[in-house]
Amino acid sequence: MTHKEMLKALLQQDNVDQKTLAKKIGVSPSQITRWLAYAEPRLVHFRKIEELYKQMVG
Numbered sequence: 001m002t003h004k005e006m007l008k009a010l011l012q013q014d015n016v017d018q019k020t021l022a023k024k025i026g027v028s029p030s031q032i033t034r035w036l037a038y039a040e041p042r043l044v045h046f047r048k049i050e051e052l053y054k055q056m057v058g
Helices: 003-011 018-025 029-037 043-056
Strands: none
Touching: 003 018, 003 029, 003 043, 018 029, 018 043
């Protein structure tokens, strides 16, 4: 699964918006926008996205 797919799934969860998700990952909300559009997250951030995905989505 790609980082974009995981981010989109996380954003579909109840009470999760870009600001909340960014805070959980430790980045700015604009970074979430860049990742969804074109950028690749650093490995440390990808692992946080993956961890959150496993916790929140399953």
